[in-house]
Amino acid sequence: MKTYEKDPALGNKVAQHLKILGIDNPVNGNIDNNLVQQSIATLLSGLGIPLDDESIAKTPERVARFFVNELFYGLNYANFPKMTFNHNKYGYSEPVIAKNISFKSTCEHHLVTISGEAFVAYIPGNQVVGLSKLNRVVDFFARRPQVQERATLQIFRALQFLLETEDVAVLIKATHHCITMRGVSDHNVENITYQFGGQFSNPEMKRNFLELIKDNQA
Numbered sequence: 001m002k003t004y005e006k007d008p009a010l011g012n013k014v015a016q017h018l019k020i021l022g023i024d025n026p027v028n029g030n031i032d033n034n035l036v037q038q039s040i041a042t043l044l045s046g047l048g049i050p051l052d053d054e055s056i057a058k059t060p061e062r063v064a065r066f067f068v069n070e071l072f073y074g075l076n077y078a079n080f081p082k083m084t085f086n087h088n089k090y091g092y093s094e095p096v097i098a099k100n101i102s103f104k105s106t107c108e109h110h111l112v113t114i115s116g117e118a119f120v121a122y123i124p125g126n127q128v129v130g131l132s133k134l135n136r137v138v139d140f141f142a143r144r145p146q147v148q149e150r151a152t153l154q155i156f157r158a159l160q161f162l163l164e165t166e167d168v169a170v171l172i173k174a175t176h177h178c179i180t181m182r183g184v185s186d187h188n189v190e191n192i193t194y195q196f197g198g199q200f201s202n203p204e205m206k207r208n209f210l211e212l213i214k215d216n217q218a
């Protein structure tokens, strides 16, 4: 179980916002731990694996706990992280960038891991957000069955909403293990998606952001 401060009321507002924009996951909000557990038992039976083996007996319960509390905790907006803001009394007015935010997600087509890094930037107004909260927002949306394009937009729009600014940039570089370990089995390909808003749509700002997040830069 992840331990961090949650803000379900804020999660609710973010959910409404993403729903209006039509970019939330197609979910009905009912997370049924027992049903997940039974389904894992059925899956194992379908593979001909007997559940009476002592090593396997608790697997359905274990996997359900893992799915609900960790792998897919971001399906539940009651788990949305608390945001911490501080007054920007210093008047900082240039981009704040978080590069190499590592995340793990799950491909909704094959239920196989997507691993990658997110690069996030915003320009503060009157408030600056606690830096770790950028990681927490990325992690929340990663912890769902996902496609990379939608995850990128969810993080981007949620940050614009939370930080009350259009000036947000999000880039995601990911390895889809449904591509590396099955199907086309390509070990080299990286998939990149990005969305730029407000001042980051300006070509020079975009170039600066891309330059700053390159390996071994600033």
Ligand SMILES: Nc1nc2c(ncn2[C@@H]2O[C@H](COP(=O)(O)OP(=O)(O)OP(=O)(O)O)[C@@H](O)[C@H]2O)c(=O)[nH]1
Residues within 6 Å of the ligand: 107, 108, 109, 146, 147, 148, 149, 176, 178, 179, 182, 183, 184
């Ligand atoms: N656009 C997009 N596609 C994804 C993402 N993750 C996985 N996919 C793709 O989803 C597609 C699912 O297509 P299908 O043809 O139904 O699946 P498949 O037969 O297993 O496809 P192959 O992987 O080509 O063997 C595949 O091309 C995956 O590579 C993602 O984040 N975004």
Ligand SMILES: [Zn+2]
Residues within 6 Å of the ligand: 107, 108, 109, 110, 111, 112, 176, 178, 179
């Ligand atoms: Zn996949």
